[in-house]
Structures are given as C-alpha cells and as structure tokens.
Amino acid sequence: MSYKLVALGNPLLDLQVNVDSEYLSKYDLKADDAILADEKHLPIYEEVLAMKDITLIAGGAAQNTARGAQYILPAQSVVYFGSVGKDVYADKLNAANEQYGLRTEYQVQDDIATGKCAALITGHHRSLVTDLAAANHFKPTHLEKPENWKLVENASHYYIGGFHLTVSPEAIVKLGKHAAENNKVFALNFSAPFIAQFFKDPLAAALPYVDYVIANESEAAAYAEAQGLSVDGKDVVAIAKEVAKLPKVNTQRPRTVVFTQGVEPTVTVSYNAKTDEFDVKEYKVRELEVSKIVDTNGAGDAFAAGFIAGLVENKSIAESIDIGQWAAALSIQQVGPAFPFPKQTYPGSA
Numbered sequence: 001m002s003y004k005l006v007a008l009g010n011p012l013l014d015l016q017v018n019v020d021s022e023y024l025s026k027y028d029l030k031a032d033d034a035i036l037a038d039e040k041h042l043p044i045y046e047e048v049l050a051m052k053d054i055t056l057i058a059g060g061a062a063q064n065t066a067r068g069a070q071y072i073l074p075a076q077s078v079v080y081f082g083s084v085g086k087d088v089y090a091d092k093l094n095a096a097n098e099q100y101g102l103r104t105e106y107q108v109q110d111d112i113a114t115g116k117c118a119a120l121i122t123g124h125h126r127s128l129v130t131d132l133a134a135a136n137h138f139k140p141t142h143l144e145k146p147e148n149w150k151l152v153e154n155a156s157h158y159y160i161g162g163f164h165l166t167v168s169p170e171a172i173v174k175l176g177k178h179a180a181e182n183n184k185v186f187a188l189n190f191s192a193p194f195i196a197q198f199f200k201d202p203l204a205a206a207l208p209y210v211d212y213v214i215a216n217e218s219e220a221a222a223y224a225e226a227q228g229l230s231v232d233g234k235d236v237v238a239i240a241k242e243v244a245k246l247p248k249v250n251t252q253r254p255r256t257v258v259f260t261q262g263v264e265p266t267v268t269v270s271y272n273a274k275t276d277e278f279d280v281k282e283y284k285v286r287e288l289e290v291s292k293i294v295d296t297n298g299a300g301d302a303f304a305a306g307f308i309a310g311l312v313e314n315k316s317i318a319e320s321i322d323i324g325q326w327a328a329a330l331s332i333q334q335v336g337p338a339f340p341f342p343k344q345t346y347p348g349s350a
Contacts (some may be wrong), residue, residue, distance in 0.1 A: 002154040002155070003076060003077060003078060003079040003103065003151055003154065003155055004073070004077050004078075004155055004156050004157060004312050005066070005069055005073070005077055005078045005079070005155060005156075005157045005158070005159060005308065005309075005312050006078075006079055006080075006081065006151060006152055006155040006157070006158050006159070006175070007062050007063070007065060007066035007069070007078060007079070007080045007081070007158075007159040007160075007161070008062060008080075008081045008082065008158070008159070008160050008161070008164055008171060008172065008175065009060050009061060009062020009063055009065075009066070009080070009081075009082055009160070009161030009163060009164050010060045010061075010062065010063075010082055010083075010115060010130075010132060010135035010136075010138075010161065010163050010164055010166075010167060011058075011059075011060040011063045011080075011082035011083070011084050011090075011093055011104075011106065011114070011115065011135055012059045012060040012063075012114070012115040012116055012117040012130060012132075012135060013056060013057070013058065013059060013089045013092060013093060013114055013115070013116045013117070014055075014056070014057040014058070014059030014116075014117050014118075014119045014297075014336060014337075015045065015048050015049060015054060015055075015056060015116060015117065015118050015119065016054065016055045016056075016057055016119040016121060016295075016297060016335075016336055017048045017051045017053060017054045017055070017118075017119070017120065017121065018053055018121045018122070019048075019120045019121065019122060020122065021122055023120065024120060024122065024127055027040065027041055027044060027129070028040075029120065029127045029129065030127060031122050031125035031126070031127055032125050032126065032127070032218070033127050033128070033192075033193070034127075034128040034130070034191070034192035034193075034194065035128070035129055035130070035192075035194060036130055036131075036132065036166065036194070037129050037130060037131045041129050041131075042131065044118045044120075044129055045116060045118060045131065048118050048120075055335060055336060056092060057096070057119075057335075057336035057337065057338070058092060058093045058095075058096030058097060059117050059119070059298075059336075059337060060082065060115070060117070060135070060161070060163075061161045061162075061163055061189065061191050061300075061301050062080070062082070062159065062160065062161025062163070062164065062189070062301075063080055063082065063093070063097070063161075064298050064301035064302070064305070064337035065159060065161070065189070065301045065302075065304045065305045065308065066078050066079075066080040066102055066159065066305075067080075067096070067097055067100045067102045067305070067337075068100075068301065068302050068304075068305025068306065068309075068327055068331070068337075068339060069159070069305045069306075069308050069309040069312070070100050070101050070102040071100050071305070071327075071339045071343065072305065072306060072309040072323065072327065072346065073309050073312060073313070075101050076101070076103070077312065078102055078103065079102075079103040079104070079105060079151050079155075080097070080102055080103070080104050080105070081104075081105050081106075081107075081138070081142065081143065081148070082104075082106060082107070082135060082138060082164075083106060083107040083108075083109060083134050083135050083136075083137050083138035083139075083142075083167075084106045084107075084108060084109070084114045084115075084134050084135070085108070085109050085112050085113040085114040085133065085134040086108050086109065086110055087113055087114055089113065089114035089116065090106065090108070090114045090134075093114065099341075100339075105142075105148055105151065107137070107138055107139065107142040109134040109137050112133055112134040112137060113133045113134060114133060114134050114135075115130065115131060115132045115133040115134055115135035115136070116130075116131055116133065117129065117130040117131075118130075119297050119336075121295070121297065124293065124296050125296075126296065126297045128192075130163075132166070132167065135167060136166075136167050137167075138164070138167050138168045138171065139168065139171070140168060140170045140171040140174050142171075143171055143174060143175070152175065152178060153178070155184070156184050156185065156312070157184065157185040157186075157187070157308065157311060157312050158175050158176075158178075158179050158184065158185065158186045158187065159187045159188075159189075159304070159308050160172050160175070160186075160187065160188045160189070160206070161189055161191055162188060162189050162190045162191030162192065162195045162203070163191045163192065163195065165195055165199045165202040165203055165206065166195070166199055166202075169202035169205055169206065172188075172202075172206045173205055173206060173209065175209075176206060176208075176209025176210070176249075177209065177249075179209060179211075179250070180209050180249040180250040183250060183252050183253070185211050185212070185253070185311055186209050186210055186211050186212075186250075187210065187211065187212040187213075187214060187304075187308055187311070188206060188207070188210045188212070188213055188214070189213075189214040189215065189300075189304055190203075190213070190214070190215035190216075190219040190220075190222075190223065191215075191219070192219065193218050193219050193221075193222035194222070195219070195222075196219060196222040196223035196226045196227075197222050197225070197226045200226055200227075207243075207246055208246070208247050208248055208249045209248075209249055209250070210248075210255065211250065211253045211254075211255060211256065212255075212256050212257075212258060212307075212308075212311070213243055213244075213255065213256070213257045213258065214258045214260075214303075214304050214307065215257075215258075215259055215260075216259065216260045216261065216262070216300055217234075217236055217259060217260070217261045217262070217264075220236050220239045220240070220259050221233040221234065221239070223239065223243065224239045224242070227242075229242050236259045236261065236267050237267055237269060237280055239259070240257040240259055240267060240268075240269035240280075241257075241269055241271070241278055241280075243255075243257045243269075244256070244257045244269045244270065244271035244278065245271045245273070245278075248273065251273060251274075254270045254271055254272050254273070255270070255271055256268055256269070256270040256271075256317060257269045257270075258307065258321070260300065260303055262285075263285050264285070265282040265283055265284050265285060266282070266283045266285065266321055266324075266325065267280070267281070267282055267283075268280070268281045268282075268283070268317055268321065269281075270317075281317075281318070283318065283321045283322070283325070285325055286322075286325045286326060286328075286329050288329045288332070288333075292333050293332050293333065294332065294333050294334060294335055295332060295334065295335050295336060296332050297336055297337060298331055298332075298336060298337025298338075299328045299331060299332050300328075301331075301337050302324075302327045302328045302330070302331035302332070302337065302339075303324040303325065303327060303328040304324065305324070305327050306320070306323035306324035306325070306326060306327030306328065306346075307320045307321060307323065307324035308320075309323060309327075310322075310323040310324070318349075319349060322349050323346050326346055326347070327339075327346075330344060
C-alpha cells in the first residue's frame with residue numbers, strides 16, 4: 001500500500017508539567033507561546049524532570065499532526081520524517097507512534113540527543129520551550145535516499161510543520177517543488193508567532209509552493225506585523241486575503257488559508273488568481289462542555305491532523321474543517337497531544 005501523506009517536522013519528547021505564573025516569569029516566558037530555548041532556559045529541563053507530576057509525551061507539532069492523521073486515516077496512510085538521537089527518548093517516540101500505526105523514517109544522529117520540549121501548563125494555557133538538539137540536524141539528503149524518495153513520490157499530500165523552517169528550509173522547498181510539479185497537495189502550518197517574525201526568508205521561500213496555509217490568530221497577527229501589512233492585526237480575514245494572494249507556483253490549485261481562533265469561528269479564505277476573487281467562509285467551532293476539557297496542549301496539532309486527513313480522503317474544505325474541529329475536541333479530552341483508544345471514528349458533520 002502506498003502511503004498517501006508525507007509529513008516533515010521536528011520530533012521532540014514533550015516534558016509536560018503544571019507550573020504557576022511565577023515559574024514562567026522566572027524565565028521571561030509567556031502563556032500560550034512557543035520559543036526556541038536560549039542558554040538561560042536550559043536549566044528548565046532538569047528542573048521539570050524533577051517535578052513529581054511530569055508527563056513524558058511524544059511530541060513535536062508536525063509529528064503530533066502526523067500521528068493524529070494516521071489515527072483518522074486507514075492503516076499505512078502516513079509516513080513522518082525528522083531527526084532524532086540514538087537514545088531512550090527516540091525509543092519513546094517510536095513506541096508512541098507505533099501505537100497509532102504511524103510510520104517514521106528518522107534520520108538518526110549518533111552523537112546528538114533527541115530534542116525535547118518543556119510544555120509548561122498554567123490552567124488551560126501552555127508555554128512551549130524547545131531545545132531542538134538532534135531535530136536541528138535534519139538534512140535533505142535523508143529525503144533523497146532512494147527508499148525515502150520513493151515514499152515521497154508515491155504520496156499525494158505533504159504536510160510541513162512551520163517549526164522545520166528553522167531546521168531545513170531546503171528540504172521543505174524540495175518537497176514543495178515536487179508537489180507543484182506533480183499537482184499534489186502541499187500544506188504548511190505557521191506553527192508559532194516567532195516563525196513569521198524571525199524566519200521571514202525561509203517562510204517566504206516556502207510559501208510559493210503552499211496550497212493550504214494553517215495558522216491560529218496569534219500567528220496570523222505576527223505575520224501581518226512582520227510583513228508590515230496595512231491591515232488590522234486582529235482582522236484575520238484581511239490577513240488571510242494577503243496570504244492567499246501571494247505568488248503561487250502551482251496555478252492549477254487556488255491557495256486556501258485556514259485561520260483558527262480558539263473557540264471563535266475558524267476562517268477560510270481561498271483565492272482564485274484567474275478571476276481575482278476571494279471565497280471567504282466561517283465555520284463555528286464544535287461546542288464542548290468545559291468540564292470535559294483535560295488539556296488543550298496540542299489542540300492546534302489535532303485540528304491540523306483532522307483537516308489534512310479530510311483533504312487526503314478528498315473531502316470538501318468544509319468537511320475537512322469539521323473533521324479538524326472534531327479531532328481537536330477529541331484530543332483536548334486527553335492528556336497531551338493524544339487521542340483515545342479504543343479508536344473513535346469521525347461521526348460526520350456537526
């Protein structure tokens with residue numbers, strides 16, 4: 001069976017723990033943010049490992065999405081590429097992925113540890129602090145291995161975690177060119193505000209190949225500010241229009257921008273370059289009782305998993321959005337970026 005979806009990102013072991021706001025202040029961290037660790041942040045990992053309520057979870061945003069998409073799709077549908085160390089942490093990642101049936105083709109680093117992310121939880125908020133380590137050493141040559149490139153060629157859809165723009169923009173463009181030349185679906189998640197702010201050039205190099213842009217409202221605002229767009233940073237439709245009409249290599253597909261807004265409606269904007277027209281839609285978020293919410297960490301990854309799974313199954317954008325919202329609602333009833341077993345199946349449009 002051919003794997004239909006290839007995902008590329010930074011595999012990380014999440015160290016998830018509850019902290020108070022004072023702990024965030026100690027390291028100049030913000031709730032609901034994601035950063036790459038500076039030297040001053042490095043003590044966090046030893047500190048949280050010593051905390052009594054720590055949970056170790058297979059993470060990395062794109063890996064979470066790939067695992068979630070495989071949860072939804074038929075067996076042997078998704079393969080994930082990234083770089084890990086040769087250590088017990090990589091073993092934990094493999095074990096978590098095997099539970100979901102996700103195939104991984106890691107580039108293994110002999111002398112660099114697997115990356116890790118401290119997921120610092122304050123109530124329903126999370127602050128992510130990432131030490132990429134081995135994840136930062138992925139090379140396009142790994143994709144170019146004949147056995148790996150065959151997986152790429154056989155796929156119909158590609159999903160890129162925006163965090164990988166900090167690692168191997170060349171690998172992203174390589175996949176993007178293949179997708180554009182063969183009229184295949186290429187999706188990119190902005191992943192965090194700092195990507196749009198500090199990795200503008202790699203993002204700009206990737207966007208011409210992107211058919212589907214996925215982001216949340218804070219990432220959209222960061223993009224608008226970084227690009228100096230003359231729009232209100234809170235006007236997600238205006239920002240989406242600016243992104244949607246950027247130059248595009250594959251003109252056979254319109255670009256569609258998908259902006260989530262937490263419990264506010266999800267917005268999609270598609271741009272038809274031939275007619276110079278926008279198609280703007282809003283989709284109400286599935287309601288979930290607050291008492292059922294266990295952990296919102298990874299909710300965005302779960303939404304992306306459902307959305308891209310819908311696209312792989314040739315669902316409409318509207319139904320793919322609904323699958324994404326169903327997946328997010330399912331995931332936030334679990335601890336960490338996870339889904340329940342026995343496996344649940346999408347019940348249909350809300």
